[in-house]
Amino acid sequence: MKCDVPEYFPEKTKKNAKIQIGVALVSAMEKNFTAAEKMLMKARQFINDSKIENSRYLFLRESGMILIGVFLILLAWIIFADCFTESTFIFYFVITTLAGAFGAFLSVFYKTGKRFQNYNSLKEVPRIESICRIAAGVICAAVIACCIKAGIALSLFAQSNEAMIVAGFFAGMSERIIPTIMTKLERES
Numbered sequence: 001m002k003c004d005v006p007e008y009f010p011e012k013t014k015k016n017a018k019i020q021i022g023v024a025l026v027s028a029m030e031k032n033f034t035a036a037e038k039m040l041m042k043a044r045q046f047i048n049d050s051k052i053e054n055s056r057y058l059f060l061r062e063s064g065m066i067l068i069g070v071f072l073i074l075l076a077w078i079i080f081a082d083c084f085t086e087s088t089f090i091f092y093f094v095i096t097t098l099a100g101a102f103g104a105f106l107s108v109f110y111k112t113g114k115r116f117q118n119y120n121s122l123k124e125v126p127r128i129e130s131i132c133r134i135a136a137g138v139i140c141a142a143v144i145a146c147c148i149k150a151g152i153a154l155s156l157f158a159q160s161n162e163a164m165i166v167a168g169f170f171a172g173m174s175e176r177i178i179p180t181i182m183t184k185l186e187r188e189s
Contacts, residue, residue, distance in 0.1 A: 005047060013050045017043055055126065062130035063108045070101045070134060092161040093145050096168030100141020103172030104134050137172030144171040152185065 005017045024039035074094050108130070148164050 009050060009054065013054075017047050017050070020046060058126040059130060060109065062127045063105050063134060066130050066134040067101055067105045070138065071098060074098050088161065089149060092164055093142070096145040096165050097138045097141045099165045099169040100137040100139075100144075100172030101134050102137075103141070103169040103174075104137020107137070107173045108133055140171040140174075141168035144168055 005014050005021070009017070020039060020043035024036045024043060027033075027036035027039055074097065078091070078094060144167050145164050148167060
């Protein structure tokens with residue numbers, strides 16, 4: 001039987017897994033193969049559970065870091081850009097995209113325990129997936145803000161900048177809102 005401990009595990013987790021594998025090895029040397037097999041199965045389960053937790057941790061950490069990055073970039077833009085004195089739409093557009101990023105982060109947060117975990121993936125996979133999901137939230141919020149302003153979608157909110165921010169949040173949280181709007185536009189044309 002084979003049981004490997006991934007190198008990217010924290011030291012404490014690697015140590016605990018190796019202790020369990022060592023106990024299984026000692027049992028096998030004592031010719032207690034049933035106990036050795038049970039202990040090895042426990043070690044495998046421990047390693048798989050640790051992979052799940054490590055994958056969740058990396059995904060949430062990377063998503064949070066991307067959200068903080070988006071927030072800081074947009075905050076710097078709000079502080080240093082002169083375009084906000086000329087147009088309130090641009091200001092609310094930027095806030096709406098930030099709300100979309102936050103909505104995407106909450107979506108990631110709520111789906112983390114329910115989504116498929118690639119337990120054997122490299123550390124880069126959660127980072128790339130986090131970037132894509134937060135970017136999709138920003139893009140969806142930007143599209144919904146423009147659609148609201150143009151009166152294409154959610155025309156009830158066309159006069160309210162605050163409602164545009166709320167719609168941006170939900171657009172970031174739901175990846176289906178933009179395809180629904182595109183389908184509606186295709187039917188109308």
